[in-house]
Amino acid sequence: MVNIxxxxxxxxxxxxxxxxxxxxxxxxxxxxxxxxxxxGSQGCGAFAKTFLTRHFSENIxxxxxxxxxxxxxLGGDENLHTALKNIMEKSDPEVIGIVSTxxxxxxxxxxxxxxxxxxxxxxxxxxxxxxxxxxxxxEGSFHDGYRKALTSIVKTLVKRxxxxxxxQVNLLLSYHLTAKDTDMIKETVEGFGLKAILLPDxxxxxxxxxxxxxxxxxxxxxxxxxxxxxxxxxxxxxxESTKEAGGYLEGKFMIPAFHFESLYGLKNxxxxxxxxxxxxxxxxxxxxKRWRNRLIDAMLxxxxxxxxxKVAIAGEPDIFYAVVDFLVRELGMHLSxxxxxxxxxxxKTLPIDEIIVGDLEDILNSSGLDMVIGNTNMKHVVRKxxxxxxxxxxxxxxxxxxxxxxxxxxEGTTNxxxxxxxLLMEMDEEISYKVPEYIKxxxxxxxxxxxxxx
Numbered sequence: 494m495v496n497i498x499x500x501x502x503x504x505x506x507x508x509x510x511x512x513x514x515x516x517x518x519x520x521x522x523x524x525x526x527x528x529x530x531x532x533g534s535q536g537c538g539a540f541a542k543t544f545l546t547r548h549f550s551e552n553i554x555x556x557x558x559x560x561x562x563x564x565x566x567l568g569g570d571e572n573l574h575t576a577l578k579n580i581m582e583k584s585d586p587e588v589i590g591i592v593s594t595x596x597x598x599x600x601x602x603x604x605x606x607x608x609x610x611x612x613x614x615x616x617x618x619x620x621x622x623x624x625x626x627x628x629x630x631x632e633g634s635f636h637d638g639y640r641k642a643l644t645s646i647v648k649t650l651v652k653r654x655x656x657x658x659x660x661q662v663n664l665l666l667s668y669h670l671t672a673k674d675t676d677m678i679k680e681t682v683e684g685f686g687l688k689a690i691l692l693p694d695x696x697x698x699x700x701x702x703x704x705x706x707x708x709x710x711x712x713x714x715x716x717x718x719x720x721x722x723x724x725x726x727x728x729x730x731x732x733e734s735t736k737e738a739g740g741y742l743e744g745k746f747m748i749p750a751f752h753f754e755s756l757y758g759l760k761n762x763x764x765x766x767x768x769x770x771x772x773x774x775x776x777x778x779x780x781x782k783r784w785r786n787r788l789i790d791a792m793l794x795x796x797x798x799x800x801x802x803k804v805a806i807a808g809e810p811d812i813f814y815a816v817v818d819f820l821v822r823e824l825g826m827h828l829s830x831x832x833x834x835x836x837x838x839x840x841k842t843l844p845i846d847e848i849i850v851g852d853l854e855d856i857l858n859s860s861g862l863d864m865v866i867g868n869t870n871m872k873h874v875v876r877k878x879x880x881x882x883x884x885x886x887x888x889x890x891x892x893x894x895x896x897x898x899x900x901x902x903x904e905g906t907t908n909x910x911x912x913x914x915x916l917l918m919e920m921d922e923e924i925s926y927k928v929p930e931y932i933k934x935x936x937x938x939x940x941x942x943x944x945x946x947x
Contacts, residue, residue, distance in 0.1 A: 495841050500851030507853035507873055509807055510834035511887065513628035514592045515541050516638025518555060519668055519887075520646065521590035521624075523693020525713040528554055528586040530576060532604060533594030535559040537630075548888040549699045549896060554709050556580055560596055568600070570607050577611055581618050584708040587716055588622045588650075590642070598629035622716065624649045634835040635887065636809045639668045640734040646692070647738045650716060654746060655724035661688045662772075663725040663748065665739050667732025668887070669812035672696035673899035678731070678756070681766070681781070681902065685773035690718045690725065692738075700896065727751060727772065732811040733839040754839050755815035756901040757909075758823045759788055784903035791907045795914035796824065802917060805830035805856045807867040808886040810837035815901075816866060816885065817843050824910065830859040863917060881916040 514531055518541055521529040531538040538557025545553045556579075558572040573591075580589060593604060604625050612619040626645045628638045643665065662682055666675060675696035682689040697712035722728075723746040730739035730752045739750035751768060755761050763785075766777050804826050806816055813833050820826040821844055832849045833840060840848060849855045853874050856865060862878060865871055868886040875882040889895045899905030 495843060495845060496847040497836060497841070498847055498849045498851075500849060500855060502851070502854075505852040505854075507870060509832060509852045509867075509870070511635035511809070512541075512630035513633045513635070513638030513641070514594050514630055515544065516635035516640075516668065517590070517592045517626045517628045517642035518545070518638075519635070519695075520639050520642035520693050521588075521592075522553070522698055522710055523666075523695040523713045524588055524590075524646070524719070525698070525710060525715050526587040527590055527710045527713065528556060528580050528584055528588075528708075529590045529592060530580065531555065531557045531592050531594060532573060532602070533557065533560055533596040534565075537594045537596065544888060547890045550893065551699055551701060551703075552706065554584075554707065558597075565596055565600060568602065570602075570610065573602075573604070573607050574611050574614065577608075577618070578615060581615075581621065586621075586709045588624060590646075591623060591625045592638075592642070593625075593627050593629065595630045598627065598631075622650060634809065635668070636734055636811060636835055636837065640737055643692070643735060643738040644741060646719070647722065647741055650719045651722050651742065651746070653720065653723065655721060657726060658688070658724045659726045660686065661690065661721075661725045663722045663728040663739075663742065664689050664691045665728060665730045665735035666691060666693065667734050667811045668809070669732060669815060671896050671898060671900065672700035673897050674756075674901045674905060677899055677902050677905060682769060684778045684781070685769045685775050687769070687773055690714070690722055692719060692722070722746075723748070729753065729768075731756060733814070733837050734811050755818055757815045758819035758906055759785070759792070759903070760823060761819070762902050762906070781903065784907065788903045788907045791910055792824070795910050798914040798917045798921070799910065800825040801827060802863040803827050803829040803859075803861050805832075805859055805862050805865045805867075807832040807853055807856065807865075807871060809834065810840050812886045814839045814843065817845065819906070821845060829862055830856045832856060863920070864913070881920050883913060883916060 518529040521527050535557055542553050542555045556576060558576045560572055564572050608623050624645050626642045679689050679691060692714050694714045698710045703711040725748055728739045728742050728748050728750040730736050730750055736752055742748045743750040753765055756765055810833055817828055821828055828845045831845060832851055832855050836850060853871055856874050862880055864881045865875055866883045866885060868888055869884060869890045871882055884892055900909045
């Protein structure tokens with residue numbers, strides 16, 4: 494049983510928590526021809542846009558209703574309607590993802606009612622798809638906003654029941670998966686002769702493959718494919734943030750949902766491949782078998798550097814679960830400090846003693862660490878510890894190409910553990926070159942041969 498410790502500090506020195514609206518916008522970026530609209534002050538939208546632009550190094554299509562102090566008190570209907578009308582006229586998106594913030598939530602704006610009034614005022618836009626998500630940023634975190642947005646998307650866009658296609662599979666993907674991870678999952682599923690509908694699909698919208706400027710998302714999951722999700726034979730959910738949306742499709746359209754907390758490591762991906770074998774009745778491709786053998790060899794090669802090493806990990810629940818589950822259960826590493834911004838049910842099942850719900854400063858209380866794993870903001874903590882820092886999660890501002898790296902499956906996990914082992918190997922080598930204190934200071938050493946008289 495994991496002991497959960499909640500930090501009661503009055504001030505967060507090195508913050509870890511990201512807001513719910515940010516998580517919801519992240520999910521909308523994986524849907525084609527979409528414009529996320531943040532219903533709040535201009536500062537809320539500017540921060541989120543800057544944050545995501547720096548993380549992806551891509552143009553981020555996003556707008557705000559720019560609530561003023563007057564609109565915040567008297568109501569933001571006019572701001573919302575003006576923003577929606579301007580977006581329709583200038584960008585003509587197919588989907589508008591409307592995300593609330595602490596400003597509009599505190600006043601209690603009836604956003605759903607306001608959307609209906611907009612359709613009455615402007616019937617020429619009534620056919621557009623409006624997806625509303627309630628995401629007050631004074632509670633929850635990025636994980637909760639993403640989970641709510643994904644659930645709202647399937648509830649709003651998957652309406653009609655179609656006849657079942659036994660070869661079609663829904664894949665609901667967590668925020669911790671990169672473009673490379675997403676491509677790998679899709680290729681693996683299609684390698685078994687199945688058709689996959691991915692939601693959301695950031696691998697085709699935020700991977701840098703889009704040419705030219707677009708005011709809305711140029712790639713991502715097509716809304717026609719989302720509408721056809723009711724025809725799928727099964728839904729596969731990866732990461733706890735997708736579980737609720739999978740449960741909705743199961744309850745509403747009788748589509749069995751199968752959940753995988755993570756696809757990191759040998760054991761988890763073996764289960765995923767075994768599931769696809771049973772579903773399709775086919776054997777795995779030869780390429781998968783070859784990478785499985787490589788991963789086993791990599792685990793053998795790296796265990797000299799990784800087993801029993803002490804590590805601190807911080808991140809949103811899905812990425813935290815995936816990394817800790819693999820490093821502790823399969824590689825035998827020891828988690829000395831684990832920090833999350835919010836609690837999820839999945840992380841309570843991890844084989845560790847305690848989890849801190851706090852900020853990155855809580856890692857400084859741990860001693861004897863060999864490595865820390867987390868986002869870019871951990872570098873401020875690492876400078877005080879002088880140990881390797883492996884960057885993973887959201888955000889990553891000080892490295893390029895992170896969204897095109899793979900971490901899951903046989904191939905991704907192989908590369909992941911080689912990178913971890915190389916960091917520790919480099920640290921061990923640097924330590925071995927250091928001159929011992931007893932030599933630098935000219936002090937006495939018991940074992941020194943100069944003490945022995947002839």
